[in-house]
Structures are given as C-alpha cells and as structure tokens.
Amino acid sequence: xSDAHGVxxxxxxxxxxxxxxxPDARSESATPRATPDSKTPDSQTxxxxxxxxxxxxxxxxxxxxxxKKRPFWVELPILIGVALVLTIIIQSFIARVxxxxxxxxxxxxxxxxxxxxxxxxxxxxxxxxxxxxPGDVVVFKRPDTWDADGPVTRxxxxxxxxxxxxxxxxxxxxxxxxxxxxxxxxxxxxxVECCDAQQHVLVDGKPLDEPYINRSYGDEDQRKxxxxxxxxxxxxxxxxxxxxSADSRIQGGGGSNGFVPVDNVIxxxxxxxxxxxxxxxxxxxxxxxxSAPAWQSGLPAGIGxxxxxxxxxxxxxxxxxxxxxxxxxxx
Numbered sequence: 001x002s003d004a005h006g007v008x009x010x011x012x013x014x015x016x017x018x019x020x021x022x023p024d025a026r027s028e029s030a031t032p033r034a035t036p037d038s039k040t041p042d043s044q045t046x047x048x049x050x051x052x053x054x055x056x057x058x059x060x061x062x063x064x065x066x067x068k069k070r071p072f073w074v075e076l077p078i079l080i081g082v083a084l085v086l087t088i089i090i091q092s093f094i095a096r097v098x099x100x101x102x103x104x105x106x107x108x109x110x111x112x113x114x115x116x117x118x119x120x121x122x123x124x125x126x127x128x129x130x131x132x133x134p135g136d137v138v139v140f141k142r143p144d145t146w147d148a149d150g151p152v153t154r155x156x157x158x159x160x161x162x163x164x165x166x167x168x169x170x171x172x173x174x175x176x177x178x179x180x181x182x183x184x185x186x187x188x189x190x191x192v193e194c195c196d197a198q199q200h201v202l203v204d205g206k207p208l209d210e211p212y213i214n215r216s217y218g219d220e221d222q223r224k225x226x227x228x229x230x231x232x233x234x235x236x237x238x239x240x241x242x243x244x245s246a247d248s249r250i251q252g253g254g255g256s257n258g259f260v261p262v263d264n265v266i267x268x269x270x271x272x273x274x275x276x277x278x279x280x281x282x283x284x285x286x287x288x289x290x291s292a293p294a295w296q297s298g299l300p301a302g303i304g305x306x307x308x309x310x311x312x313x314x315x316x317x318x319x320x321x322x323x324x325x326x327x328x329x330x331x
Contacts (some may be wrong), residue, residue, distance in 0.1 A: 095267070096124060098269075099117050108282065134186060134187060135287055140260055145257040186236040203287075210287050212283060214241040235261075270282055
C-alpha cells in the first residue's frame, strides 16, 4: 500500500528514483570490492618481492648472458661443407667450369698440350628448354665411337673422378679427355658435306657463313667429306681450328661414327672466366643464320647469374671467418 506520494512501504525511495539508471553505482555494487586480505594474484604489492613478480622477471631477463658465438675453428668446417654442397648442386644442374685441353677451338677458345688453357663457364640450364642449335659451342661426353685424345685421365671410381674434375678447375689435376668441346654445325634431319669451290661447308646444299674459323695457318683447304644425313637426336660438330680438330669428320673413321648424341651434351659454353686477360663471352654465331628467340637466349644465362649469388655470399662469409680467426691468433 502506497502513500499519497507513491512511496512503497519499507523502501525509502520515491517513485521518481525508479527511472534513473546509474551505471557506476550499479557496477560498483555488483563487483565485490577487493580487500587487503583477498586471495587474488594482484594482492601482492610491487615491493613484496614475491616469486614471479614482474620486477624479478625483468631482472632475470636482463641478467641472462648474451648468446655465445661459435669459435671460428667450428664455423670454418661448416662453411666449407656448405660451400662444397652448394658447388656440387650448382655444377650438377646449373653451371660448370671446364678446362680447354687442346687447340681444336682456336682462336675462339685457347688451349694446348702443356699450356694454361682457357677455363669456360658452361650453362647446363639452356638445354632443359631446347636442343642444341647450329652455332652453339657445346661440351659433351665423348661418344663410344670417338677415340680418346690421349690416355684416359679419369679414374673408374665415381668419387675419385669427381674429385679429379673438381681439382682440374684449379690446376690440381689434369683436364678430362672424356669431355669434348666443339661447335654444332648441323642437327638431326639436315645434310652436311664439304666443300664447294670456295671451301665452304654445305648444310642442306647451302654454304655456311663461318667467320669464327681460325685462318692463321693460311687458306689451306678443308678436309673434304661426302654428303651425309644427320639422324634425329644426333649432331654434327666441328672445331673452329678446322684443320687441327679431330671432330665428326674424322672420329671413328668419319661418317655415321662421327655423330654426337644430343643426350651426350653437357651444356653450352657461355663465358671465358680464366685467365683474366681472356674474360669474354663465347660467340654462338649461327652459320645457317637461324637465331633463337631473345627470351630463349637470355633466360638461362640470367638463371646462371642468379645462381652465382649464393656462392658469392658464402665466399664473403668464409673470408670474414678467416680474418676473424687470424685476428684471434695474432691477439
């Protein structure tokens, strides 16, 4: 029962108070007030020094000793191992260095018995995208029908042979005579013969334009051979030093024994990298005037250059480790 002012007995509030909402007051009444005796994680004071306090944690992090660097004698073998693995991967799939052992590609590539031959960078990527073309200077495994140029210089053990190949790049072992470098003259499906009245090799009956031929010995006639058709999957190769090259005209008695299987090709010669006085690209003038598309010629070379960056980085890293080790020894 209410009085004249609408006050409910036992309530002490007027009706006008029922429409007023005070969030702060209600929130305060709904949340229990913390007391010093409350068993909550925040009841500890900053100065309590209890375990797990933030100040203690910060102090622990600050006092943690810095990460100790590996000594150079531990880091050096790791870097050498990584460099060797990277070298194997690059040389197996991307690019490889070969030594020119003979004069058969003079004057494009320099080499001779007993002298310091050119070292060339061979692109192994390009022939993932296409087959060798006329004018390409290629490195290939000697076919079974070809005679070795001198005694065999490689072990029958695969590991030892790889070490010999690796050492030959630094003059620590003889170059392999199982690997041969020549220029592609004709490919599968074409005919080749020598020569016309002007001493030009003919492919499909048309004379070739061969400015790369070494004519330092005068205008001596080229070795003649009858017309022959190149089977699919085979190449006809010849040296630029035309009269001092044991190539498809001669090997195995000439004819079909001189063919080189495309599958034997290791890669395309791109650059002369040593000695420094011989730094230059290896020309791939097409004697049949059939040039490859620009994207096809540039892409593999770009991949090879990009792949060289990890090797450069490892070289810099290895040098810094050696310098650090030398400084420590001197100290």
